[in-house]
Amino acid sequence: MSSVESLPRVRGLRLPHADGLIQWIVPLAIVLIWQIACETGLVPARVLPAPSDVALAGWKLLLSGELARNIWVSFWRAATGFVIGGSIGFAFGLANGLSQLSNKLTDTTLQMVRNVPHLALIPLVILWFGIDESAKLFLVALGVFFPIYLNTLHGVRSVDPQLIEMGRIYGMSDGELFRRVIFPGALPSIFVGVRFALGIMWLTLIVAETIAASSGLGYMAMQAREFMQIDVVVLSILIYALLGKLADSVARVLERLTLSWHPAFQKH
C-alpha cells in the first residue's frame, strides 16, 4: 500500500497555484484578441471600444466616485433581495417538504405563480412601487424565491428514508432529526438552488435597473447609452460578469466548506 502511494504521480505538470490561474487564461486571451482587433481597426471603435478605452472609462468613473457608488447600490439591492427571497423560499421549501398539509395548501399556488415570468410583472411593479427601491427588491426576491424553494423542497424530499428511520430508532427528537439528518441531507440540493438563484438575481437586477431606476449599474449603462458613451456601456457589462463570477465563487467556497463529507468534494 505505502509503496504504491510513494510512487511519483505522472498526471501531468502540477505547478503550485496553477489551478487558480488556469481558469483566467481564456478570458485574458479574449481581452488580448479584442484589444488587437480594435487597434488594427478590424472592429470600429463605434461598435466596440478597445479594452484599454473601457479601462480608461472605468478609471475616470472610479475617480469621480460614481462607479463605486453605483456598484454599491447594485450590490446592496442584489444582496437584500436575495436574502429576502431566499429565506422565504427556504422556509416554504422546508415546510412543504416536511408537512403534507402545508404542501397541499400552498404548492399548487406556488407552481402557478412560478409559471409567470417574473420579469413580466415589471409594469405592474412600477405601478405599485414606482421606481422606488422596493420595486427592485421585490423583483429580485421573487426571482430568487423559486429556485431556492424548488431545490430545498426537492432536497428535503430526497433525504434517504432509511436514514430518517435510523434516526427515529436511535431516539432523535424532531429537532435533532432535522439538524442531524434532514438538513444536512438536503444541503447539496439547496446549494444547487442557491447557484441558480444567484444567476437569476443578477439577471433580474440588470433588467430592473435598466427600466426603472435612478442609480445602480444598470442605470449607469442606460444613461451612458443616452450620451453614446459606448465604453461605459461595455464597462457595466463587464462589471456584471465579474460580480456574477464573484457570487458564484462565494457559493462554491461555502459549498466546499459545508459539504466536505461529500465524495464529490473530497480532494483525494
Place this chain on the structure above:
Amino acid sequence: MQEALRFLSPDAEPVDRADFIEQARLAWRSSEAPSRGLPLTIRGLRKSFGDNEVLRGIDLHIPAGQFVAIVGRSGCGKSTLLRLIAGLESIDAGTISFGQETRPEDVRVMFQEPRLLPWARVLSNVEVGLGRERASPDAQARAERALAEVGLDDKRGQWPAVLSGGQKQRVALARALVSDPRILAFDEPLGALDALTRISMQRLLERVWRDQAFTAILVTHDVSEAVALADRVLVIENGRIAHDIHVDIPRPRRRGSADLAALEGSILRELLQSVDEPPDL
C-alpha cells in the same frame, strides 16, 4: 486436552493457537453469571399489510442471551417479525414482551444497509447509537470503546464515504453496541458483503455476542450462516414457525465441519420441500 497438546507441538498451525485461546475464553465465559440479555416472549402475533397477512400467529419464547437465527424464503415474514420485535411496525394482534421494564436503548437493530450519516465522521456516527445518553460526558469515551470493539479505532475521524462495505457495517455494529443493548436484532446484516468479509463479520458477531452477552436475533437467508452462529434456528413458512431446531454443535464451530454441513443440508431440504414446484426438481 487434545487441543492443548496440538498447540504445544512445534509444527502446529497458528490457527490452532487462536482456536485454543477462543476455547479457553468460552470455558471462562460459561462459568460466569447469567446473561444480561433480555428474554423475549411472543404470543399469537399477527401482522397484515393490506390484504396480505404476513404473520399468522407466531408463538415464541427466547431465553435471555440466546442466539436465534430466523431463516425462510423471501417474503415469508421473517423481516417483518424482526421489525415488530424492534418496534418499527405496529402489532395487529398478539403480544411481544421482554419480561421486564426496558429502556429504548436496550433493543437495537442492525440492517442490511449500514445507514450511516454520510455527513458525520465515524465517531459521531457511533455516538448516535447512545440515544438519549448522547449528551452525557462519557459519550465520546463510550463511542471510542465501541469502535475499538469492532477493530476500527483508527478510523474514528474518517468520513463514511471512504470506508469499505465491511468497515461501514462494522461502524453500524459499533453504533448498535454502544448503548449496551440487551437485545440486538440483525436484519440480514451481512447480505451485501462479499464472501470473505462475511466470514470475518460472522466471527466478529459471534465474538461480540459472547463478550456482551445480549440476546441475539439474526434474520438471514443464508442457512450456513444461521447454523454457524445460532443456538437455535427458526424456519418460518407462510407466516408461521414451521421448524424450531436447536443447534447443539459446540463452539467455536469449524466452518465446513461435517456436523454443520449435515444440519445445514437438512434445513435446506425442509425449505425446498415446502416449495410448490414440480417434484422432479
